[in-house]
Amino acid sequence: MLMNAQVTGLGTIVATPLLGNLSDVYGRKVMLTLPLSICIIPSANSEISTAILAYDRSKNFIYAYLIAKSIVDIVGSGSLLSISLAYVADTVDVGRRASAFAILSGIISCAFVCGTFSTRFLSVASTFQVSAAMAVIALLYMRLLLPESVSAAVARETEKEKLLEREGEEEEEKVWKRWIIVDDLVALLNGRFV
Numbered sequence: 001m002l003m004n005a006q007v008t009g010l011g012t013i014v015a016t017p018l019l020g021n022l023s024d025v026y027g028r029k030v031m032l033t034l035p036l037s038i039c040i041i042p043s044a045n046s047e048i049s050t051a052i053l054a055y056d057r058s059k060n061f062i063y064a065y066l067i068a069k070s071i072v073d074i075v076g077s078g079s080l081l082s083i084s085l086a087y088v089a090d091t092v093d094v095g096r097r098a099s100a101f102a103i104l105s106g107i108i109s110c111a112f113v114c115g116t117f118s119t120r121f122l123s124v125a126s127t128f129q130v131s132a133a134m135a136v137i138a139l140l141y142m143r144l145l146l147p148e149s150v151s152a153a154v155a156r157e158t159e160k161e162k163l164l165e166r167e168g169e170e171e172e173e174k175v176w177k178r179w180i181i182v183d184d185l186v187a188l189l190n191g192r193f194v
């Protein structure tokens with residue numbers, strides 16, 4: 001399981017900036033839908049996952065299960081916090097932003113404590129069912145009641161303007177500038193300052 005946590009952490013290092021860039025283009029609300037939806041799957045299907053592992057515990061089968069679980073964790077859990085913080089940064093004015101970040105962090109910390117505390121009173125199956133129900137409620141609340149922080153149309157227009165400005169540059173140079181974040185990640189992993 002330690003190896004699974006390491007793979008999930010390294011995958012999150014790569015996936016989070018990419019999903020952040022996509023949220024700049026398509027909007028925060030759209031990109032928050034992906035991790036929230038993915039977080040529902042393991043909770044709702046915990047009995048199925050347990051049954052699958054009980055069916056066959058061969059080495060290859062367990063590795064396939066851990067790979068699938070890692071992918072869900074990388075895309076789901078890893079990017080949810082960063083996109084949520086970006087949403088708060090977009091919707092709260094600069095003077096109140098620090099307190100808004102603190103409130104969001106406090107709510108997340110309380111949720112961890114309450115979730116851990118509630119497992120003392122619920123069965124294992126009920127814990128996953130409550131988790132899935134809360135994720136569905138959060139997804140519905142987000143989709144129905146939260147306004148979009150970055151208008152997708154404005155973001156696309158900004159992206160089109162950037163592309164028109166670079167029209168004279170070579171195609172390879174465009175791709176390199178667009179994915180410059182990869183160079184920053186490599187520098188971070190090598191221990192150099194960006």
